Amino acid sequence: FLVFGFFPLASPSPLRPGQARVSFAPDPRRRPSVKPHPFRPSGMAADMAGCCCFSCFGFLRKLHHRPAAGDSDGAPSKDLLLPLPRSSDDGSFYAGDDPDNSSSFLGDESRSFYEREEEDYLLRQSDGDGDDEPPRKRSEDIILSRARNGFACRDSLVRDTRKLFRSEDETTGCKMINQYVHLGKIGAGSYGKVVKYRNIKDGRLYAIKVLSKHYMLKVRVVRSETAMTDVLREVSLMKMLDHPNIVNLIEFLSMLRGKWCAITV
Numbered sequence: 001f002l003v004f005g006f007f008p009l010a011s012p013s014p015l016r017p018g019q020a021r022v023s024f025a026p027d028p029r030r031r032p033s034v035k036p037h038p039f040r041p042s043g044m045a046a047d048m049a050g051c052c053c054f055s056c057f058g059f060l061r062k063l064h065h066r067p068a069a070g071d072s073d074g075a076p077s078k079d080l081l082l083p084l085p086r087s088s089d090d091g092s093f094y095a096g097d098d099p100d101n102s103s104s105f106l107g108d109e110s111r112s113f114y115e116r117e118e119e120d121y122l123l124r125q126s127d128g129d130g131d132d133e134p135p136r137k138r139s140e141d142i143i144l145s146r147a148r149n150g151f152a153c154r155d156s157l158v159r160d161t162r163k164l165f166r167s168e169d170e171t172t173g174c175k176m177i178n179q180y181v182h183l184g185k186i187g188a189g190s191y192g193k194v195v196k197y198r199n200i201k202d203g204r205l206y207a208i209k210v211l212s213k214h215y216m217l218k219v220r221v222v223r224s225e226t227a228m229t230d231v232l233r234e235v236s237l238m239k240m241l242d243h244p245n246i247v248n249l250i251e252f253l254s255m256l257r258g259k260w261c262a263i264t265v
């Protein structure tokens with residue numbers, strides 16, 4: 001499974017000091033009192049001060065913390081494209097490692113998806129791509145460079161979980177993945193389905209988007225990109241963003257040699 005993260009179901013992210021919800025018809029007499037902030041501009045931009053942090057509008061600030069190593073490093077996962085094993089019945093669970101499956105996606109498991117993408121980009125540059133235009137930076141390069149330099153607009157890092165185990169809830173008999181109890185399908189998107197889960201640790205509901213790596217690698221969105229590229233780019237962006245109008249990515253779950261991935265929101 002590629003597990004992309006958990007967002008609290010239909011519940012907006014909590015406000016930080018100095019933040020307020022978006023108001024489309026603001027009453028000028030009731031302006032929120034916002035403390036002066038070194039990154040808050042004046043004029044029209046200042047009117048937007050209440051709705052989110054400025055990173056979402058291009059006023060990027062550099063956070064003091066750096067991604068830490070380990071399960072929750074907040075950095076793009078390095079193992080997203082390694083092949084996973086058997087699929088589960090409904091595609092909503094990690095089905096276990098497959099020790100016999102030693103091949104890797106794209107035939108190279110020594111480098112991550114992002115490393116391969118970077119290398120391809122450099123090769124294209126050195127080839128000149130057959131035209132005289134100067135090489136343009138791709139969105140992946142920009143996102144990666146910002147993440148590596150600590151630029152993000154969220155204070156809490158997205159958990160990056162590499163270990164998945166399946167079990168059953170003792171009370172209800174429902175299937176479980178890690179601490180999440182399967183409650184039922186909510187909907188389906190272009191690349192996978194969204195399932196409702198309850199976290200037994202905090203009792204809250206979460207939506208988990210479950211995606212098949214195998215399927216996403218087969219779907220080509222443009223000539224040089226697959227659906228996997230698309231999804232990983234979205235995850236990279238969500239790892240950096242914190243905005244009331246964007247679902248909050250909580251956890252990205254992806255097993256080495258797993259067949260599926262999932263995003264919890």
Ligand SMILES: Nc1ncnc2c1ncn2[C@@H]1O[C@H](COP(=O)(O)OP(=O)(O)OP(=O)(O)O)[C@@H](O)[C@H]1O
Nearest residue numbers: 007009010186187188189190191192194207247265
């Ligand atoms: N956090 C959530 N809370 C409640 N329902 C959700 C949540 N996330 C997704 N859903 C439901 O699952 C459906 C599919 O979501 P998903 O994100 O997979 O697709 P999409 O964004 O509609 O389209 P695409 O896959 O093209 O991005 C949504 O239309 C919605 O009904």
